Structures are given as structure tokens and as C-alpha cells.
Amino acid sequence: MSDFIEDCLERVLxxxxxxxxxxxRLIDCTDAEALHDLRVALRQLRSLLRPLRGLPAVDALEQGAAVLGRLSGPLRDREVLGAELERLGLAHLAxxxxxxxxxxYAAIAHSRELADLLLLLDGWPSSWREAARQGQLGDVEKRIRRRLRRQQRRLARALREPEHDRHRLxxxxxxxxxxxxAYPRQSCLPKVAQQRLKRAQGALGDWHDHVQWLAQAEAxxxxxxxxxxxLQAQQAAERRADDALLALYGDFPSEDKATFSPPI
Structure with a gap:
């Protein structure tokens, strides 16, 4: 196998x-970060697999990670809300x-979804190596670059929509x-662009959390x-998000390089 194909295998393992x-850690309840770390690992796994969709064993594995992510999401949301209430001195409202x-935690640790995902991961090395032997991974780097460019073009178009949807962005x-x-060399995104993405994601995530909490406060x-x-924090996060989105325009220019007015 090529070094790149071997590296993909090792990262999944x-x-x-x-x-x-x-x-x-979830079974033992040894720390408060176990669920968060589980979800980070799932996100990194999906980020590795998404550009490889269509290759042997990839789709089922990526779908298994997505299913477990959805299962664990509500409990993680409650953890984040609990931390916010504690910060406000209102932990008793959690x-x-x-x-x-x-x-x-125990339900997720013993879930069928996690067991199924780990079983799929057990079979991953043999499937990946067999695909390499059969020559099915010969253009894998080209496939990744093509799909990452497609993602970036989709973001560039979304940034320029007159009525942009912050949830979708x-x-x-x-x-x-x-x-x-996951693929720094194939993405061709400079560090400054990645930093702006991180800043925009953080502001949008803060805005999204407050939108969700306000909906719960109504109910x-x-x-x-x-x-x-x-409400005050949500409005401030919205302003930070809009500023961060403006900063991304130069990193993700429109395909026709046309002049535009920011939809903010």
C-alpha cells in the first residue's frame, strides 16, 4: 500500500x-469529558471518511458513526446547558x-449503535487492504481533493446567498x-483561512446554543x-458571527469572481 493509504488505515485504527x-470511561463515569471526547472522535472519524464515500466499507462505517452521533447528541446538549446554568449560578435548574x-452514559456505552460501530471498525483493516490490493484506491487522493473543493465551493455559494441561513452556514x-x-495537504486551505473558519464556527456555535436555550426557556x-x-448573549454572538462570516469572503471567493454586496 502507498504511504497515504496506510496512513488512512492507521488513523482510523x-x-x-x-x-x-x-x-x-462512560461505563465507569470517571470524568465529565468522556461523552465530549467520544463525540470528538466520531466527528474526526466522519471527517476522514466523508471524502472517501463510495469506496469499500466506507459508507457503512460513516453511517454508523453518524447514527451514534445522533444518539449521543441530546445528552451532550444537556451537559452543555448544565454547564451554562452552573456558570450563571443556577445549577439547580439543570x-x-x-x-x-x-x-x-451507561445507555450510550452499552448501546447497540456503539457495538455495531466497533464491529464495523474491527472489519475495516481487512476491507481497506483488500481494496488496495484490487487497485480500488489508486486515485484516492484525487478523489479527496475533488470532494474537498466541492465542499469549499458549496460554502462560497452559501456565504453569498442574499438571505443566508446561519444554521446551514x-x-x-x-x-x-x-x-x-483531516486532510491538510489535499484541502489546500492556508492556516489563516482555517483560523477564520474556527472563529466563525465558534461564534455560530455560541449563537446556535443560545437560540436553542431561548426556545427551551419559552417552553x-x-x-x-x-x-x-x-437573549443579550445571543444577539452579541450573532454580531460576532456576521463579522466572522464577512472575513471568510476573501478565503472562499465566488466562482465567477464577481463583485458582491455582503448579505449582512
Whole structure:
């Protein structure tokens, strides 16, 4: 196998080891970062696999990581909300008690979704090596570069939509940024562009969190004391996000290089 193909294999195997470690930490409830670390490993796995879609064993593995990500998302959202309430001195309003959180960790650790993903990862090395032997990975770097360019063009178009959707931009920015981290040489994104992506993602993520919390404050009377502070923070995050999006225009120019007016 080429060095690049071998490197892809080793990186997936390293993420498998991290997932096993996270599962053990979730079962033991040894720390508060286990679920977050599990989700980071899943995100890195999906970022590695997404440009490889269509190759042997990739689609099922990427889908398995996506399913587990969706399963673990609500509990992670409750963790983030709990941390925010603690920061405001309102930890008693947190929607998930310690016992419930521990039960949630155990449910994810023992879930069929995680077991299925680890089983798929066990079969990954043989499938990947067989694909290499059969010559199915000969143009893998070209495939990755092509798909990463497509992602970047999609982001460039979204940045210029007159009525831009911050939710969609947040997802597109995450994909482009994480793909560049997974494949820095193939993405051809300079460091300054990656830093601007990180800044925009952070501001949009902060804005998104506050949008979600405000919706919960409307539905749950116990959270209404937080509403004024959250609304102010959401508006500030929105302004930071718009400034960060403006800064991305030069890094992701329109395909026709036409002059445009920022949709902000």
C-alpha cells in the first residue's frame, strides 16, 4: 500500500482505540469529558471518511458513526446547558441530575449503535487492504481533493446567498474546517483561512446554543430567569458571527469572481 493509504488505515485504527477508551470511561463515569471526547472522535472519524464515500466499507462505517452521533447528541446538549446554568449560578435548574446523567452514559456505552460501530471498525483493516490490493484506491487522493473543493465551493455559494441561513452556514463551515484538519495537504486551505473558519464556527456555535436555550426557556418556566441574559448573549454572538462570516469572503471567493454586496 502507498504511504497515504496506510496512513488512512492507521488513523482510523487510532480513532477506534479512542472510542474503546471513551466507552470504558462512560461505563465507569470517571470524568465529565468522556461523552465530549467520544463525540470528538466520531466527528474526526466522519471527517476522514466523508471524502472517501463510495469506496469499500466506507459508507457503512460513516453511517454508523453518524447514527451514534445522533444518539449521543441530546445528552451532550444537556451537559452543555448544565454547564451554562452552573456558570450563571443556577445549577439547580439543570434538566439532568447526576444519576440521570450516569444512566445516560451507561445507555450510550452499552448501546447497540456503539457495538455495531466497533464491529464495523474491527472489519475495516481487512476491507481497506483488500481494496488496495484490487487497485480500488489508486486515485484516492484525487478523489479527496475533488470532494474537498466541492465542499469549499458549496460554502462560497452559501456565504453569498442574499438571505443566508446561519444554521446551514454553521454546518458547511464545520465540514470544510474538519475536512481541512483531516486532510491538510489535499484541502489546500492556508492556516489563516482555517483560523477564520474556527472563529466563525465558534461564534455560530455560541449563537446556535443560545437560540436553542431561548426556545427551551419559552417552553420551561424554570428556565425563564435566564431569558434576558441569553437573549443579550445571543444577539452579541450573532454580531460576532456576521463579522466572522464577512472575513471568510476573501478565503472562499465566488466562482465567477464577481463583485458582491455582503448579505449582512
Amino acid at each position: 487510532a480513532l477506534q482505540v479512542r472510542l474503546y477508551s471513551c466507552r470504558a 434538566p439532568t441530575a447526576d444519576a440521570q446523567r450516569a444512566a445516560g 454553521r454546518l458547511l463551515i464545520k465540514r470544510v474546517r474538519y475536512a481541512a484538519e 420551561l418556566s424554570a428556565l425563564r430567569p435566564c431569558r434576558a441574559a441569553w
